[in-house]
Amino acid sequence: MIRILIRKFAEVLLFMLIITFISFLFIRLAPGDPVLTILNVDELSVSQEQVEALREEMGFNKPLLAQYGLWLLDFVRLDFGHSYVTGQSVMEMILTxxxxxxxxxxxxxxxxxxxxxxxxxxxxxxxxxxxxxxxxxxxxxxxxxxxxxxxxxxxxxxxxxxxxxxxxxxxxxxxxxxxxxxxxxxxxxxxxxxxxxxxxxxxxxxxxxxxxxxxxxxxxxxxxxxxxxxxxxxxxxxxxxxxxxxxxxxxxxxxxxxPGIGKLVVDAVRQRDYPLIQGYILIMAAFVFVVNTAVDLSYRYLNPEMKLKEREAWS
Incomplete structure (x- = not known):
């Protein structure tokens, strides 16, 4: 059992690294600019200097890999950032x-x-x-x-x-x-x-x-x-x-x-709220991985032959 858990832990590290990079890349390449959404350019008169200043403040002017690296460091510290729209902590919004x-x-x-x-x-x-x-x-x-x-x-x-x-x-x-x-x-x-x-x-x-x-x-x-x-x-x-x-x-x-996180993330997609979308993807990915791990472990109880085969494989 300990060997299985160690293997699953290594799998989850690789899985989370891959899913964070792919989701981060796809979200950033999606149409729309969150800076323009935050500034409400359709309702307010905003200069190009203001747009560029906010984009630099949010780090969007940096290379994509640099943005991912900074985000990954925050993720390792379990800091999913704050919503661009509400300013609330992404973790608090998801837990709510x-x-x-x-x-x-x-x-x-x-x-x-x-x-x-x-x-x-x-x-x-x-x-x-x-x-x-x-x-x-x-x-x-x-x-x-x-x-x-x-x-x-x-x-x-x-x-x-x-x-x-x-x-x-x-x-x-x-x-x-x-x-x-x-x-x-x-x-x-x-x-x-x-x-x-x-x-x-x-x-x-x-x-x-x-x-x-x-x-x-x-x-x-x-x-x-x-x-x-x-x-x-x-x-x-x-x-x-x-x-x-x-x-x-x-x-x-x-x-x-x-009022669940599903409706929350649909609103986030419409508003280009990157941190909230990214947080939702990671939470759901972790949930799917945990459930699939539980499914794998349940086979050992439901099918004793699998337990015997694992013992023979490790011996």
Missing amino acids: GLPATLELTAGALLIMLVVSVPLGSLAALHRNSWIDQISRILSIIGAAVPSFWLGLIFIDLFGVRLNWLPTMGRDGFLSLLLPSLTLGLAISGVYVRLLRSSLLDSLSQEFIRAARSRGLSERRIFVMHAFRHSLPPVITVFGVSLGSLIGGVVVVEVLFAY
Whole structure:
């Protein structure tokens, strides 16, 4: 385990170095000038001397690699800088919006589990039955419908026509329902089909027939053997698709005016707020790396064969 953690630590250092350089380069090469945004040149009369003075003060007149080096030194000290628009610390702004984003993500994952686990399990246990047919139809619809379109339908139905649920802001549990449903149902379709396929493969394995020959109940066989054996492919896809989930959170937050870091970074992109965009990218990159590391480590529990292979490799 210690060797794995040391290797993961080396990987995260290389990963963060690459992601910081690429994101810094792409942000600086994007169209738009933050200096002009800060000075509000569309509303105020600003001289070229003032523009150049502010650009020199912010370090934009230096070579790109020099700018990256200075930023990297601040990043090593965990200083993400200050927003060009508000003047607030980038870390404080991200930490302020992070709880709302985590709530929305947790709510969406809960909806996904509530929908995909029972539906995928029933579809596998009753293969080619009416339950299986319904699960196929629902999963295809869920995978085909964009999250923003589903969100607009929910806003029109539950917010405008029925007036049951709030459609904007973050004010208690009810305001979390529609965004969570929108994102959770949008990602459930993929996992219903994946879990069904993985369970069918597990139920056809030799160890399942051996467990039945020992007289174990079907419920115990399914929960303790088949379901556990089917989880690694599902968890692998979840780790790979985590970036899409984060992208979905951004779309849903903007759609429902939910005050998370997704909506915050969309505003930052529109205002050319480089430090806030860079901070968001790094936080999300670190989050994705941590989750994928947890996925890798979970294989050791879900698949004991991997632990044996690692021991043989190190011996």
